[in-house]
Amino acid sequence: EVQLVESGGGFVRPGGSLRLSCAGSGFTFSTYNMNWVRQAPGKGLEWISYISYSGSTIYYADSVKGRFTISRDNARNSLYLQMNTLRAEDTAIYSCARADRYNYNNNWYFAFDIWGQGTMVTVSS
């Protein structure tokens, strides 16, 4: 079964740090680009970071740039998110999502086809 499982969430004070992990199974993890997406309680989806299959290309949303670091270990089939200088507005469920690539009309398209269930991060004083 193709699966993504996140871990590492918890409660942290403002200014603190957490490291999230995402374990992939049932597919060749090293060949897929990966993402982190978060969802604040009762709110919509927010994409926050992307890493290419090799780790050579990384992007961040402005809301986390300079504070969060995405990385991966393909030997361990794992994706990571190091979160520093956390703020109350970072409180959310953090999910990893696989970006698959599809060819349609001779163009390549990405979409997030596999998602984990998420891990909750609460930032509060």
Place this chain on the structure above:
Amino acid sequence: DIQLTQSPSFLSASVGDRVTITCRASQGISTYLAWYQQKPGKAPNLLIYAASTLHSGVPSRFSGSGSGTEFTLTISSLQPEDFATYYCQQLNSLFSFGPGTKVDIK
């Protein structure tokens, strides 16, 4: 940054109804748009990519159309399992999501 808006934000419908959700982009994104369905407490599920291509296993009552800045998701005959929140996502320039449309039971 590319911003997405969705309308309506909320709609109330009955089983069997035809439902249409609109997603508008702040600048042209060709057909680099996907649609997702999310039920409470669950991860999102991919419905459509490339604006109009149905993902594997998605029922044919779902369809998507549009290009450039305006897109639609249509459910031809709403089923009980379709009551959920729907999000569009642009994948032309990084990966932003729309704010979502909640489809509720009338």
